[in-house]
Structures are given as C-alpha cells and as structure tokens.
Amino acid sequence: MLISKPATKHKLKSTRKMAKRKTENRNFQDRWETDYMFIVVKDKPICLVCGANVSVSKEYNIRRHYETRHHDKYKDLNANERLKKVEEMKKGLMSQQTMFTKSKSQSEAAVKASFIVAQEIAKSARPFNEGEFVKMCMVKICEVVCPEKKQAFLNVSLSRNTVAERACELATNLQEQLMRKGEDFVAYSLAVDESSDTSDTAQLSIFIRGVDSNLCVTEELLGLKSMHGTTTGKDIFEEVSKCVDEMKLPWDKLVGLTTDGAPAMCGQKSGLVGRMREKMREKQAGELTVYHCIIHQEALCGKALKMDHIMSTVTQVVNFIKAKGLNHRQFKSFLEELGADHSDMPYHTEVRWLSRGKVAKRFFELREEICLFMESKGKDTTELRDEKFQCELAFLCDIMNHLDALNLQLQGRAHVITDMYYAVRAFRTKLRLWESQMQQGNLAHFLCCQVMKEQTATAVMPFAQFAEKLIYWR
Template sequence: MSSSSKKQKIADEKRLFQEKWENLYFVTQVGEKLSCMICLQCISVPKEYNVRRHYETLHREQYAKLSGKLREEKVHHLKASFTKQRNFFACINTASEDSVKASFVVSEMIAKASRPFTEGQFVKECMLKACEIICPEKKKLFEGISLSANTVASRITESATNVQQQLIAAAKDFVAYSMALDESTGVTDTAYCAIFIRGVDENLNIVEELLDLLPMKGTTTGRDVFQELEACIERCGLPWDKLVSVATDGAPAMCSEKVGIVGLMVEKRNQLSLAGPFAAIHCILHQEALCGKSLQMKDVMDVVVKTVNFICARGLNHRQFVSFLADLETEYGELLYHTEVRWLSRGKVLQRFF
C-alpha cells in the first residue's frame, strides 16, 4: 500500500481526541494533532496505542507515582505552561511578520522619494527616538525592523520583481496593448530605453505602467533598440498580434521606414503574417516641445526674462522683492528662472510671473 493510501486511510478513520488521555498520558490536542505537554513532542496519529507508547517509553517512570488530586494539579500546571509557551511563540511570529512588513513599507517610501538606501538606518533611528517618548514598552518591536542599506536594496528589488510579475500576469488578459519608447543617455553616459505599456482587457480595465528599463550597450541604432524591445516582449509573454500602436519621439532611429524601430516592427508583423491594425504615433510631450520651440513669443519672453534677471541677479534687489511679496501676503514668495534646455520651465516661469 502506498503512503498516500495510508494517509487517506488515517484521515478517513476520523479518530477523536479523548479527554481522559490528558490525565492518563499528559497529552493535549493542538489542531488536528496531539502534543505531549511534558516534552512538547507532536504525536501525529490520535490513537491511544501511540499515545500510551509515547508516555510509557519516555515519561512513565517519572510521573507514574502521581495519582488523584496531585496528578490533576500536575496536568493543569503543564497545560497552562504549554498554552502560555504556544501563545508566546505565536506573538513572536506575528511580531516578526509585522517587522518585515514595516521594512517593506519604509523601503517602498524610500524608493518613491528617490532617497539613498542608507536613509533606512536614519529612519529607524528616528522611529526609535519617537518610540522612547510615546511608547517605550514597544521599543523592542521597532528594534526588530531591519532597515540597513543592504536590506532596503533587497526589499526594493523584491518589490520591483513582484510588481513586474503582477504586470506580466495582467498583460496575459489584454485584448489590445500599445507601447511608448524613449531612448536617452544618463549622467554616467549609459544609454537607456524606457518601455511603457498601456493595455486594456475585455472588461475595459486599463493598465498603464513602466514595463522595463533596458540599458543599451555599444551603439543605439534602431536595430539595437528593436532587438532589446523584441527580447522584452518575448520575455514578458506578450503576443505580437495584440500590439496595436507604438509611440516614439520622432527621431530617425525610431521612425525610419527601413532601419528604424517602426519599420522593423512592421517587418516583424509581416513575417508573422499579422493583418490587424497597427499605428505609429508621435509622442505628445515631444510634440509640445516642438511647438514650444516654434512658438518663441520673443516679445513676451524678453520682458519676462529681463525682469526676472533684474530682480534675482542682485542680492539687494532680491531681498527687497521677497520682503515686498511678504508684506502683500502673496501665495508665492519667489520667482523662477527660465532655462532654454528645460522647455517646460518656460510655462512655469510665465505662470509664476503672472
């Protein structure tokens, strides 16, 4: 007979714990199993033969002399001690789970605020100082929260992996999805390609997230970016036939009909014999940037920039202007500079100036 058949047979017997076993053999029921109140050993099968054999083998010589009232008092004492110990370990497990959860929450906040991983230790010190004042009896719980730099980095990595897994799982239900691509170079001269995905399922639930951030090694031609994009799509299990559009920044490496990403995607769809709708669109943000460059508003910007520079370039003028705004109790107490490199600053400067 197989082990599975034996387990099934034991479960089918539906053996019940008998209260008399507490006084006879010093055992108590814990869930579906029995546990010895003396040595805390688990007795998996609630059968009197097994219980008696355990007692006679390990504890009979020490406890056989107890009888009557003395035996009942000993059973009551052991049972109370056993229950207290189980509750203690349950509290430890609960506190441990809460500490890990708190560590994940704080790590997520550090990541969202773009703070260094070493900030976790500083946050923990702040919590301990506050705990000493508000609830000193719970200081041990706060000390159990691990927020070292390595732990914070590990928590953020695990959270990011979990979010990506959820996104991939949700993407399997998409009836259609689109992508937005943006390739740029970071401060360390490393080129990255950010891939955003937007999909909709049959219940019209829309999901829009950052799918992946791909580091580019060597050249960043359209074919290089397309190969990374193709690998990402295959890795995430996204079907090509449900990709309906792609948004790019309009650069030649993106939009070229032969060597650009759009052209290579069309070629890929032709190879797969896909006849569904597919559109390549221009990123709206980059359209606004182009419009901002074309619409110079020189007459307006010259006056605004000259005024801002007159106020902010000299310390005395700046201090007098800030004092003037403070006397008027205005909502804003400062002016913003306009930077040609950051095209969004033009609108912000004009709004603040107004």
C-alpha cells in the first residue's frame, strides 16, 4: 500500500525526535553524581560507593542501582554533606586507578628490564646465575643514586630460573621470526662449519642468508647442532637437512652452499656437497652452487709463505712459558721487574683467525725479555738470538699484521661476495707494491723489519728472499 508524502515526512520527523530523546536520556548528567553517587569513567557510569558499573548510561538503571543498594545508608545526608562525601569518594577512586595504572606500568617495566638483562647475559655466554649478581649491583647503586626507586629495582626478577626462561623465550621468538621471514624468501644460501668446543664436542654451525622479493637480505644463525659421535659427511648432511626441514625452508629455493673445504664437507659423493646435490635432485630443485669460504682460503694462502719453522719455534717457547703455572708466574714477575711494555704472552690457538699474528707480534716485541728468561731457565737461546731468525720473525709479524687487517675486512655481517672480492684484489695489488719496495730496500709498510734494520747490519736483512716470497705468494 502506498503511503502519502505528508504522512512519510511526519513519520521521519517523529523518528528523529525519538532518537534524539533516547540519546539525551543516555548522556551522563552532572547531577547524577550527587543524586545517585555515580561518576563516568571512559564513557561508563561507575558507582562511587561499591565500584560497580552500569552497562547502559540511563537514569533509570543508575537510580535503581542506588535505591536498591545504597539509599538507606546515605538518605539522611543533607546536600552539603552529600557533596562532601561524593568528593571524598571521587578522590579515593582516582587514587586507586592511578595506583593500579602505576603498578601495571611498573610491572611491565620490570619484566622488560628482566628480558634485557637476560639477553645481555645470553649474548655474552655467561652463566644464568649472573642475573642475581647483576641485580645485587643494581640495588646497591640505586641505594646511593636514587633510594626512592629501590623497590622498582627489587621488582626485577633475575633469578637463575627466570634468566633461563627468558633466554628460551627470546630464542623461540627469534626462531619464529626467522620462520616467518623464510616464507617470503625467493632464494637463500647456507654456510656450514664444524669445529670442536672446549669439551671436545663437535659443534656444527649453520648460517643462512636469504632475500625476499623486495631485495631485503636476512642473515642469521640457522642452527647450532652438537655432534657427539662421528662427523662424517653423512652425519653433517643429516643435521643440515633436519635443520632446514624444522625451519620449513623450501629446498627448491636453496641456491648456494659454502663450506670450509674439509673432505667431509666438499666430497662429491659421500661429503655434504654431494649429498645436498643428490637431495636437491630428488626434490627436482635447481642446480646448487658451491663456494669455498673466502676466509678459509685466505688463511690457507697465509700458510703458503713456508715460514712454519719460525712459527713452530715461537709456539714451543710460548708453550714452555705458559704450560706450567710456575714458569708462567715467574715470567710475569720477570716482565714486571724489567718494566716491559706487556705483562704476559698469549697462547697460539689455531682455530682463532687472528691468533697467529697476535702471538708472533707479541713475541717479537718481547724477544729480548724472552731470551733472558729462557737463559735463566738454562735453555739454549742461540736460535732466538740469531739475527737471521729475528729478521724472518719481523717479516712474518708484518705480513701477519697485513693479513689480519684483510681478515677483519672479510668478516662481519651484511658482506656480499663482491665486496670481499674487491678487498682481495686490492690486497693482491698491495703485494705487487710491497714486492717492488722490498727489492729496493724500502720498508715503509714493514714496521717490524724497520726495527730490525736499525738494530742489525743492512747486509743481514734478506731483502731479495722476502721479495721472492711476496712474488710467490701473490
């Protein structure tokens, strides 16, 4: 049935009036504070007496709550007394809310601080019970600097179990983030290395570098696996394969694999490389490009100088000094008495990249003190005092210093192969310059050799021999 136009307008007008009255009736009125002892907090009416809230801001609901629960208690109050009582209850409610918000904020800050300390402890590979010591130090400092904040520091939980749980939560969160990023990779490559820790347990480290469609590169540690049995190519492959599957990485997006060149790694049949290629053929993936770690190559090139006889002598002397506690203590006291520039000698560790150069340089700088100490122990120092030996040691120190500088350029995150290649090319160009200078007797880039040249006759310094080594090396 059709409705006439005037009737439709009348109906719309009355509907608007009803909606307006309904909205007005549900707006909180100021007089409700004194009449019914209510206050509005975040658009919700809350009773000042019991703290209850009314779901609908309507006078009927508010009045009904007051009359059924609190009317008898406050009916005898006059207007001034009621107003005063309302103000007191408002202040009490506001203080409670402020205290709750403050305590909640303090609790969140304490948890965040606990995670920060746990992260630093885990990154520095310190025991989990170090958290209690850190907390004790923080509280002691707080007592002096800001005593009023002592309770906030006491609220930070850093017990051994708490730090362990925080470290596990952080590790789990990082793993989940890496898994989410892995879903967006258009290609990724792996770097695998195996080494033994102080307990002779083989540790297999697996690194990943992936790139998404926006060319954002992610480089992270994918996994660290302890291998308590054999470390054959099959064992390494099983651990790598398990790690890739656990992170839900697609095999068809694996494009590169970098190893250290060991037989168990680069074997074409039973090694990791051969087994990875076979796995990718089964998955019908693309061709796998295999790389030899550029830092391992640089370390191998350093051994091509054929000066192991110098380093072996240095290592023997260092081991004699540091292997026995008595010799070590006496050597440090001896250096202190002589007023030497250094107070001790470091060990030579083959697995550490910069150890070889540091030990050789320290030995050269303390060569006179070492000779005197060895003579006091009744050891023959003829070889150590030989000028040719000391010249070769100086040359080795200078070369190792340049190699260590190159090594540091090749290390670190966010390095691409082109940057490393340019660094190696620049080093080879430097070798040509150094070889030309060495033939001319110019030691501008060989500081230790300069020291030996000043202390010995020029004829003793074998410039031609050192230049030949540089030619062979490059």
